[in-house]
Amino acid sequence: MDMPEKLTACTQDCPDTCSLVVECHGSGGLTLRGNPRHPITRGFLCSRIRHFPKRLQRTDRILKPLLRTRGGWRSIGWDEALERCAEKLQAARREDPASILHIQGDGAKGVLKLVPKFFFGRLGATAVSGALCDAAGIAACQADFGSLDCNALEDLANARRVVNWGRDLSRGSVHLAALIRSLRRRGVPVLTLSPGGDGNGPYTDHRVRIRPGTDRFLAAAVLKILLDRRGWSQAAVDRTANADALRELLQKTSLEDLLAPCGVSPADAERVAHWYASPGPTATLVGWGLQRHPFGGENVRFINALALLSGNVGRAGGGSRFGILSLRNFNTDWARWGPPPRALPVAGIGRAIQECSDPPIRFVWINGSNVVNQAPDSRRTAAALEAVDFVVVVDAFMTDTARCADLILPCTLMLEQEDLVGSFLHDYVHYAPAVVEAPGEARDDHAMVGDLGRRLDPPVEVPEKETCLARSLTSPCLDVSLDDLRQRGFVRAARPLVAYEGMRFDHPDGLARVPTELHGEPPAPSEYPLRLLTLIRRSATHSQIPPEDQRRPPLVRVHPETARAQGVAAGLPARLVSPLGQLVVEVMEEPQLDPGSVVYRRGDWMHLGGGANQLIAANPTDLGGGAAYYGQYVRLESIDRSN
Template sequence: MLTDVFFERLGASRVAGCLCDDAGISACIADFGSLDHNDIRDLINARWIVNWGRDPSRSSIHVAALMLKARQRGAQVLTISPGGDASIEYSDIMVQIRPGTDRFLAAALIKLLVERGRVQQEIFDTTYNWDLFRELIYNHSVYELSGACGVSEDDMERVFSFYARSDPVATLIGYGIQRHLYGGENVRFINALALVSGHMGQSGGGSYFNISSLRNLNTDWAKGAGDIQRRTFLFPTIGQDILEANDPPIRMIWVNGTNVVNQAPNSLKIADAFAAADFTVVVDAFMTDTAERANLVLPCRLLLEKEDLVGSYLHNFIHYVRPAVKAPSEAKDDCSILSEIGKRLSPPVLLPDTEDCLQASLASPFLETTLDGLKRKGFAEAKRAWIAYEGMVFAHTDGKYRFPMELHTEPVPPTGYPLRLLTLVRKEALHSQILPELHDKIPTVWVANNNSMLQDIDISLDIFIASPLGRLKVELKTLPGLHREALVYRRDDWIRFGGGVNQLIEANLTDMGNCAPFYQQYVRLEN
């Protein structure tokens, strides 16, 4: 937060939007009025769990442990996914879906629940716009909706049998669901299904997307007066935004805590934007694809080398981070770096020290601890309701739930690019935090055994994946259970080692939340 404080005082341009989860966050706020879910430990009370696209083996290992515990207590897990993950190890039933079309399956199930009389009428009293939403749903047949998502009639009935239960059903929503053009809409229809089926506001039920990692901390101390006019650029389109800025043009870029050239769409456009600036500073511990394009690299301390507070997107505990190893002498924490620069400016920009920032952050109505107490114990649990929206009372001013009012058709693939590129997370690394010696010589991609493009590929020649932005040399493998329209690439390898799949992904925005629709990109295989 100190970085934001520092540059707000300078009146510098800022970055908004997100590469991660803002489409889903905006969807949940639109539906419920806030971003919340049951305490994650309540998941073990679910009798039935529907997992929409999470890969517990790679990106949700804490949830995976709870899913296994729930199964040991008798719960059954149904996973909906295009494939390409290890969810089968955590699931009793697998349902394959066409990538990016989850909203159509959820809409079909809502219609079936209503038509078959499986909805408690009092649920509608807790909603604001049921009649209009019902009209939207009834403009489409179940046959049309199931065709749009590619889910068979038998699989549709399997999912229906879960949501039609009277005992609690928990809904898990993966981040990948909302990394499509209509990602927010996908999440909103899944939330609507959890509500209409009667499984919100109760133990063992609920819809889990995420919570804010800062929600239990006091962040007011980091807010400025708001009287300085600042330009805002969007993270998903940052390269083009920087290049198009002309009033005035961007002359200096400061990057802290992100490998943006590697992680954001249209990587080479971002590299061009860096090259066009007069001076670029990158604060990082490694010579990443972004750091390589800097005029100056300032080495920073890593998480285990500094003092900090850490919240969670999953649970309501705050943890104290104490240095576990000694940092290299040249490496400084963010506070030290910015404070030293601020002192040299005229007029100076003076920042609070680390201890003051930590103490101010703990001055939260949800916490009953001091910094000294937190240092002794190591963690504190925030005071939050165990059940979100208990009694079906939501956070909108009228207490009522809001249904989505649009159901967009899925855009058709562009001519010559039939495969949906799913750039999924790795198991062995967090984003691009991959040591140079651990990179593969050639990136690997996976397609289904029945992928239509396999017959046109000569495996004795070099193989590439290509989009309108370029192409990458790859090793091609097949993966059982993967949807035939999908191509899986385990993302985050570096451009300078022959990877960097975001070079192929066009910069765009999701339907809500200004998020990056990574999975909307289509590609092809070629020699």
């Protein structure tokens, strides 16, 4: 007999944060549907979440703590597992708490995901700095506007036109994509700027192809065209602290010099300028890929400057939309415990662990992250973890990171754990109850670290789960109790529809800032002529890919001219080579791609023959301590099949 439907929310690392209707069948199966009453979810979901119940029921899921032994993995009970953790943690704590390293990712969202950070903060452990995904863009927006903010998603309905600067709407947010479709049906045109190879065809009226990583040059060129043709918005200039410095930079740089690096024609640059100069508001969508280049922060800053100085920031229907912080509408003060004694850069975590001294890292706890797979220089990260005295990985599957652990602790997954979750796309906050029982001996983070903390001497207490949830709602932009939110399922935070309205910005003086330097784009090395773009997949979140869905060899896409120049053929295996190593891949030709690039859909696992990050050097972005994934150059080599 089927059970009544239950309301919960998606906690995956996805901007949409959908409200979910869960139908639990008597057979143990689940059906997920989008909540039709939710103003953003509107009754539909992406395929990743519709198929998520299969992930919960996989036979290869880890359901008991696993201890590494000389003979392989051995199942142990939770008491033995946590006693071993406590013993190792206590020894490292006595020597120096900074010898403990906590690595936490965003594999799942929610306020209770702050509990491990609180726990290791209380211990005085070493933390990580920067981020693997959006750090450069966040830092860029903070430098420009004093904060990370943008017009509400609902405000896009007021746009007269949309410039999509690099977002792949077909593989990202399905609800943003649906909104763009509806705008186009109403006659709102969309201009897409990208290197090609994305799925933006159904969401685009006009397209301009740009060389990867050179967005700052095109934005600067358009700013120069506007400056020379009609001048910038005087109202915006008056609210910008350093507009004169940017004007001086552009006046001494020719339009030809700005367009040459990005490979955009003067006619296409004029087209972009026309969009920003036309009457009525222009909304700008800023992609997350363009900030994963070495000058990713500068890319975002010049796009922000274009939106600002064309008069499109601080007005309805305009704005520059990079994103918002998913926890910004909650009170997270309860989880803060002062600054860590030191922080290691997550973008180069393998090298940082190896070079760490005074004290060296002795104990590592990893949760919410397949960091070996996801961070650059994967093999070095794996080697660094394998050399640490004791590594604990919290996971549900035997990932590349879990394989480096001394102890694996099985965790609950979405739908099996209670939490409150926000979005980095919209301002709704949700109550996400557990709607199914966790299988086997899987535990949530709060239960793990709470039990572990009680075993230490002196003990480290974490707040009760109910306290964490209730205190998180004591926010100036929320007027709802925990009991009320449990009944309602979701509420919208009291945030304005227009960010920086009246062009009042969040710097202390209330003024915006614009970039005043424009760094050149380094040329490709002669022996590695192709830029490696490790782009998102449509069918999986990060590395959450079932083994049977991982293609062997991995598929890469190149322009037909590139395949000929590299001496490789479509449909045949080849070697993808960087200074760090090589992978056997299969080549596919795609005429829409930039000829200087090779596209690899990221997330597959090293021990299954994939893992592009093992080829990518661990270099930081210019701002925010992000990972400059797209600064890596590679080559393709044919494989002699006659031997």
